[in-house]
Amino acid sequence: MALFVAIIGFTPAIPIPSESIDVIASGTQEHSLGIRLGLYLAALMTFALIVFASAVAVRLQRAGSGDWWMLCGVGAATLSMGLASEGDVLSFVRAVGHGVRGDALWMSYPPAPDGFGMAVPAGVFLLGAGLGGLASGAFSAWLCRLAVVLSGGFLAGGAGIVGNEVDGGPFGLVLVLSFVGMWVWTVAISIRLWRTNLLVAPEAGVARAEA
Numbered sequence: 001m002a003l004f005v006a007i008i009g010f011t012p013a014i015p016i017p018s019e020s021i022d023v024i025a026s027g028t029q030e031h032s033l034g035i036r037l038g039l040y041l042a043a044l045m046t047f048a049l050i051v052f053a054s055a056v057a058v059r060l061q062r063a064g065s066g067d068w069w070m071l072c073g074v075g076a077a078t079l080s081m082g083l084a085s086e087g088d089v090l091s092f093v094r095a096v097g098h099g100v101r102g103d104a105l106w107m108s109y110p111p112a113p114d115g116f117g118m119a120v121p122a123g124v125f126l127l128g129a130g131l132g133g134l135a136s137g138a139f140s141a142w143l144c145r146l147a148v149v150l151s152g153g154f155l156a157g158g159a160g161i162v163g164n165e166v167d168g169g170p171f172g173l174v175l176v177l178s179f180v181g182m183w184v185w186t187v188a189i190s191i192r193l194w195r196t197n198l199l200v201a202p203e204a205g206v207a208r209a210e211a
């Protein structure tokens with residue numbers, strides 16, 4: 001959550017393609033360090049999210065969610081796709097830094113709205129977590145229903161790529177709201193996992209002592 005806030009609130013982004021390529025190149029050159037720092041934070045955030053999602057999948061499997069934990073796990077694994085989309089940003093920044101100018105820069109300009117690469121994997125993960133949680137009782141019902149709603153938001157938000165708008169248009173707003181909702185959900189689920197671990201640890205210790 002802290003990494004997400006840092007990226008959104010304190011790191012710059014490449015100018016949107018409604019500007020001329022010269023303006024985009026100048027803005028990218030000026031904020032090159034901040035953009036690269038944002039990419040590094042995004043890599044850390046994606047790794048942390050994969051670890052978290054894997055923990056949720058394991059909890060569902062242990063709670064007896066049926067096959068839903070597998071869908072959750074697949075979504076967790078493919079969240080790394082988000083890193084691939086960030087590679088386009090880095091390529092563009094490097095090209096500008098090496099003096100490339102003019103229409104040739106469009107070849108390396110990021111082809112999709114921010115967060116697009118993570119939209120469908122995040123939707124799949126949340127769908128598995130929500131339905132698996134409802135089936136097994138691993139998490140509170142309201143958290144599970146929220147996960148299903150957010151899953152729909154991510155799947156709809158990813159459709160922003162089909163429009164002509166540079167920011168994803170109305171679908172882009174849905175995607176942004178889904179990310180915000182997901183970070184709130186992540187904090188709530190993390191607290192739930194932490195509390196459960198505190199309860200399980202003493203019970204495991206008692207069981208070993210009795211054995």
